[in-house]
Amino acid sequence: MKILITGANGFIGKNLIVELKNKGYQDLYLCARNTTAAELEQYTSDCDFVFHLAGINRPLTEEEFHTGNVQFTETLLQLLKKQNNKAPIIFASSKQAMQENAYGKSKLSAEQALLEYEKEAPDKVFIYRLSNVFGKWCKPNYNSVVATFCHNIAHDLSIQIHNESSELNLIYIDDIIEEWISLLEGVTIRPALDHRYYIHTIHQTTLGKLAEIIESFKESRRNLQASDMSDALVKKLYSTYLTYLPEEEFSYPLKMNVDQRGSFTEILKADSFGQVSVNISKPGITKGNHWHHTKTEKFLVVSGQGIIRFRKLVTDDCTEEEQQILEYYVSGEKLEVIDIPPGYTHNITNIGTSDLVTIMWANESFNQDKPDTYFLEV
Structure with missing residues (x-):
């Protein structure tokens, strides 16, 4: 034609x-x-x-x-x-x-x-x-x-x-x-x-x-709040807005929380879906050793080798010392999601020779006034 x-x-x-x-x-x-x-x-x-x-x-x-x-x-x-x-x-x-x-x-x-x-x-x-x-x-x-x-x-x-x-x-x-x-x-x-x-x-x-x-799109780079893409107008406006960014400003920095163990960085969050972050652990480092009442998480290791351990807080048939520790070996060679249920203290250890990179999702954004995070060794 x-x-x-x-x-x-x-x-x-x-x-x-x-x-x-x-x-x-x-x-x-x-x-x-x-x-x-x-x-x-x-x-x-x-x-x-x-x-x-x-x-x-x-x-x-x-x-x-x-x-x-x-x-x-x-x-x-x-x-x-x-x-x-x-x-x-x-x-x-x-x-x-x-x-x-x-x-x-x-x-x-x-x-x-x-x-x-x-x-x-x-x-x-x-x-x-x-x-x-x-x-x-x-x-x-x-x-x-x-x-x-x-x-x-x-x-x-x-x-x-x-x-x-x-x-x-x-x-x-x-x-x-x-x-x-x-x-x-x-x-x-x-x-x-x-x-x-x-x-x-x-x-x-x-x-x-x-x-x-449109102002909220600009602010989202600072507060990391994702817009509601289930709203058709918001979705189309966001796609449109990005095309007007100066080309030298397509990228923007994130606040990395860095210490001798590695780093933890929030990427995106919203009340409607929770929070996405990236966690980097140095070789030999263990992070976590805490549990939650309601907060749930998903861990996805995308690089390196690690082990995720769980211990249930309450069991009917054994003492705390007798509780079984569950172990999941994870690697960037085989992508799999590990669900972190409430009521299990858990940690993740880098058992490799390079950085362990983990994408983490939580079903709620971090609230400093109500973190729902309780430290307890696995």
């Missing part, structure tokens, strides 16, 4: 192109500002599908709205009619088409031209009214509040909020691309009553909440 994409260098265009290539589409006609009239005529004569994404939303003069949004759309349709090419067209319009401003009026006029064209090519025109689209590669300080907030917060710049309670309906770029490619591949999608199409996955929030969420 040969696919024509106008506005190929734009935010939506870039995301569409890479996903089309992921899907195996290779015959892409990319139309941008430097595309010649002759090239556009050749594209329209040969294409099987059109994504019409080109448009003007930040012109120097209001006349450019008409030139970029209305006249270009009319030119595109005239070329298709001239070639008798009834390829389906997806048009990226805007919800501002319902507004009485110059941009909205130009988008509405472009829509009307497409609806007239549809009379000659029934069921071939798909007008999508989009608003507040966000995701990777969106230009900050332009027309996306998400892009601006992500960029400014990631770069330690201030953000402006005039009304924290102002409501937003956000659309994630991947949700748009997924629906459009489904339509390209023949999935039937019903329009709304006004003959326009709308992306159904819309995330509602407020301007103040949006800023709070």
Whole structure:
């Protein structure tokens, strides 16, 4: 299939192109500002599908709205009619088409031209009214509040909020691309009553909440608190935020608690899932010798050789001196998780000649005021 994409260098265009290539589409006609009239005529004569994404939303003069949004759309349709090419067209319009401003009026006029064209090519025109689209590669300080907030917060710049309670309906770029490619591949999608199409996955929030969420991503490098990725909006915003980090700041240090035995470092924590840490023990060192009432842990040795020992605190059939000590030999050569149940005092000993590296998960974050940790030799 040969696919024509106008506005190929734009935010939506870039995301569409890479996903089309992921899907195996290779015959892409990319139309941008430097595309010649002759090239556009050749594209329209040969294409099987059109994504019409080109448009003007930040012109120097209001006349450019008409030139970029209305006249270009009319030119595109005239070329298709001239070639008798009834390829389906997806048009990226805007919800501002319902507004009485110059941009909205130009988008509405472009829509009307497409609806007239549809009379000659029934069921071939798909007008999508989009608003507040966000995701990777969106230009900050332009027309996306998400892009601006992500960029400014990631770069330690201030953000402006005039009304924290102002409501937003956000659309994630991947949700748009997924629906459009489904339509390209023949999935039937019903329009709304006004003959326009709308992306159904819309995330509602407020301007103040949006800023709070994005600020929490920056703060998470300090407090190690993981965001709630079960919230679809939070997950998509976090993925978006990371793309605005300065490239020299992709990494960040962790606080290592170091002594002669090795080190212990917290990596990530959250009330919803507990805490993940990494423990490094020097050869011959034993760590632990404690037990918990409620806290549980999982140990995963990823490098070195060690032994994990357990002793149950209370048994019915023997004295403390007679209690059996359980032993599990662990190694980075064979990854296995060892569960640490409550009521068992336990320790881990490095029996190798190199550092013993253990990934540890606890079902609760460490609370200094209520550590639920009681020292007792195994």
